[in-house]
Every structure is written in structure tokens, then in C-alpha cells.
């Protein structure tokens with residue numbers, strides 16, 4: 001029985017909503033449906049706990065965050081097993097997600113908090129700038145990395161002295177509910193509330209008057225709704241949204257040296273990653289070699305139920321996403337594309353789509369123009385690097401991008417011209433906790449991670465003390 005964490009208590013909801021295992025398509029558990037009253041209780045308890053939490057002092061917050069990380073270590077296997085059951089990812093990757101999240105939590109516990117800065121101190125005035133907590137953070141996560149992305153939000157929020165009301169996706173609520181329950185052992189009541197519910201719960205959170213900040217990760221379409229909803233109360237929002245990342249391969253590369261890395265930069269988590277490679281630009285003369293290399297890797301990649309330790313790719317997470325990815329493939333073929341899936345054997349049950357490569361398509365086809373968020377990749381030949389760059393940038397997305405080359409300097413010069421929050425050279429998707437992460441264009445607003453991400457969970461506070469009777473006039477116009 002999975003319960004919500006509200007005001008330090010473990011509670012059921014007004015109803016129980018089924019949760020499906022994508023490998024079996026069976027309803028294997030339920031999540032609580034948060035009532036209107038419970039949402040109020042979660043928000044109020046977060047608000048009431050916040051002043052005390054901020055006053056506790058930074059050392060205690062750091063200590064308790066380390067305690068939470070140790071709890072994650074002690075429960076990695078259980079959390080990973082729940083994650084695999086609800087998300088579909090292989091156990092190996094589920095364990096990695098929990099471990100990476102604990103590492104992330106420790107990073108934020110150890111990070112130096114921005115110190116007060118004296119920006120003027122002369123005979124006329126002393127001016128100091130402080131970072132203060134914002135208040136309550138409403139955090140909303142998607143279904144691809146439920147635990148990791150929850151920690152990306154919890155860690156900087158609570159370190160800065162805020163309290164949190166967190167809502168995972170209804171497709172993957174369980175590991176987050178369990179995480180919330182485990183963290184109650186260390187955190188004071190109300191500091192972290194975890195609630196679950198059907199689709200309207202997110203909108204009720206973002207239009208709520210209590211949060212001072214919304215930290216949202218999800219699709220562009222929902223992100224725009226969140227921004228509109230936040231406007232009603234002028235609530236600040238960090239939005240980490242979708243991507244349609246291009247990888248541009250230059251003609252100097254040694255294909256055998258990069259093929260495996262590039263394959264996994266695409267199909268990691270079944271392509272269900274915001275900054276996975278989603279369009280692959282290769283020089284015309286290397287196109288056929290690329291297709292051959294990728295088909296060979298795809299043919300040998302074990303696909304199946306994540307609880308089987310030999311599996312490297314599980315099912316797609318849910319029926320909607322399965323239908324969407326299948327439709328994108330069918331549509332690409334209808335537009336003259338060739339879909340190559342070297343192991344397209346049927347599974348009797350489960351939302352399985354084997355790693356698929358599509359050739360013979362270009363811009364104007366949905367698979368190229370939209371975010372597929374699944375295990376299918378269009379391979380796009382180009383004739384000049386400038387052409388590849390301009391096609392890579394011709395999108396409303398701007399999350400990530402990469403350049404693959406034997407010449408890192410040439411790669412970095414081209415990476416600088418990619419219109420994306422992060423551009424990698426000879427790798428993709430790397431997002432260590434110390435590195436700022438955020439999207440340009442429709443891929444998001446604001447930044448997570450590093451001291452920049454911690455800063456986003458704080459408000460500037462200026463104290464200007466007059467010292468002289470002959471004060472300089474600096475009043476705003």
C-alpha cells in the first residue's frame with residue numbers, strides 16, 4: 001500500500017487509482033488520489049513548516065540531506081524494483097537512477113551556499129545582498145526519470161530553506177511516494193509533502209496561491225499551461241521542457257570509435273530522455289556505413305522485461321507513448337521513409353518497440369520535426385556542415401545538441417553555434433549536478449543544477465543602510 005506524505009503523516013487518498021506495469025500491461029498497484037482537502041493540507045503544512053525550516057540553520061539542513069541520501073543508499077534495491085515495475089526501465093538503470101539521485105542530493109548538501117555580498121561600503125552607505133528562501137516550492141515531475149528528477153527539485157529547494165509539495169506523474173507515482181515516506185524519517189513534518197492524483201492535480205497545484213515557485217519538468221505543451229496558470233498569482237516558474245536534440249557527426253570521425261556511444265546517447269532509457277539524440281545528421285558519404293553500424297548494435301541489444309538482469313532496453317512507459325511512437329514510425333514510412341528494426345519480433349504483452357532507425361526522411365515529416373521521446377531515430381544525411389547546422393537549429397526546441405569529431409576544437413567551435421542550452425562534443429546528455437542545465441526557446445525557462453540551480457531557489461534580499469546625511473540620490477526613476 002503506497003501512501004502520500006502530508007504534514008509528516010502517511011495518508012491514503014479519497015480514492016485509489018490503478019498503476020500499470022508497462023512490461024505486462026497489468027495493474028499491479030494503486031496510488032492515492034489526493035482530495036481537494038488533502039491538497040490544502042499539503043500546501044498549508046509546507047507553508048507552516050517553512051519558517052521553522054529556514055530558521056533551523058544551514059548546518060542542520062545539510063546534515064539531514066546527508067541522512068536522506070544514506071536512506072536512499074540503504075533502500076536502493078527496493079526503490080529500483082518499484083521503478084522498474086512502474087517505469088519499465090531495466091533494473092541496472094533503475095539502480096543507477098537511484099544512486100545518481102543520492103549523489104545529486106549529497107552534491108547539494110555539500111555545495112557552498114551563496115554568501116552575503118557587500119557591494120558598497122563607503123562613507124555614504126553599506127549595501128549587502130543576501131539570498132533568502134522563497135517559501136513553498138510546488139514540484140512536478142514526468143515519468144521518464146521519476147526519482148532523479150524529484151531529487152533535482154527537492155535538493156536545491158530544501159537546502160535553500162524552502163519546503164516542498166511534490167507531485168510525480170500518474171504513470172510513475174510509486175517510487176516517489178516511497179521516497180517521500182523514507183525521507184519523513186529524517187525531515188521535520190511538512191518540509192517534504194508528496195501527493196499523487198489524476199491529471200487535474202498538477203493544474204490545481206500550479207494555480208494555488210501558496211507556492212512562491214513552481215519547478216516543473218515535462219512537455220512543452222504542459223509547460224505552456226503551467227506558465228499561464230502561474231501568471232494568475234505571478235508565481236515564479238522554472239520550466240524544464242522537451243527537446244529535439246540534433247547530433248552532428250563530422251566527416252573526420254572514426255565510426256567504430258563512436259558508434260556505441262552515439263547509439264546509447266540515443267536509445268538510453270528507450271529514447272525517453274529530454275536530451276537524448278533525436279535527430280542524427282551524418283555526412284552523405286558516411287550515411288550507409290552509419291546505418292550498417294547501428295543496425296548491428298540494435299540487433300544485439302537485449303529488449304525485454306526490466307526485471308531480467310540481462311535486458312538493456314525495457315518497454316516504452318505507457319500506452320499513449322507507445323501509440324504515439326508507433327504512429328510516428330508509420331507516418332515516416334507513409335512519407336517515403338524506411339524503418340529498420342532488426343529485431344522487430346512481437347512480444348505477446350508489453351509496450352515494446354525495439355530500437356528503430358528511419359532513413360529517407362527529412363524536415364516536414366513529424367518524426368524529424370517533433371520530439372519522438374521513444375526508441376526511434378531519423379538518420380539525416382547532409383552535404384555541408386553549414387547546412388547541417390542550419391537544419392539542426394531550425395526548430396522551436398533548444399535543449400541540447402552535440403558534435404562528434406576527431407578534432408575537439410573544431411567540435412567546440414561548431415557546438416557554440418548550436419542554439420541549445422547545452423552542447424556537447426563527442427558525448428551527449430551528460431548532466432552532472434555541478435553543471436547548469438536548462439533549455440533555450442521552447443525547451444524551457446530558468447536553470448537547474450550547480451550553484452545557479454541553488455540560486456534559482458532563493459530570492460535576492462538587499463539591505464541598504466544609509467551612513468551619511470549627504471546621501472547620494474539613487475532613487476529609481
Ligand code: NAD
Pocket residue numbers: 140141142143144145167168169170199201202203204206217218219220221222223225226240241242243273274275371373399439443444
Ligand atoms: P507531461 O507534460 O505530460 O507531464 C509532466 C507532469 O505534468 C506530470 O506529472 C503530469 O501529471 C503533470 N501535468 C499534466 N498536466 C498538467 C497541468 N495542466 N498543469 C500542471 N501539471 C500537469 O510530460 P511527460 O509525458 O510526463 O514527460 C515527457 C516530457 O518531459 C518530454 O517532453 C520530455 O522531453 C520532458 N522532459 C524534460 C526534461 C528537462 O529537464 N528538460 C527532463 C525530462 C523530461
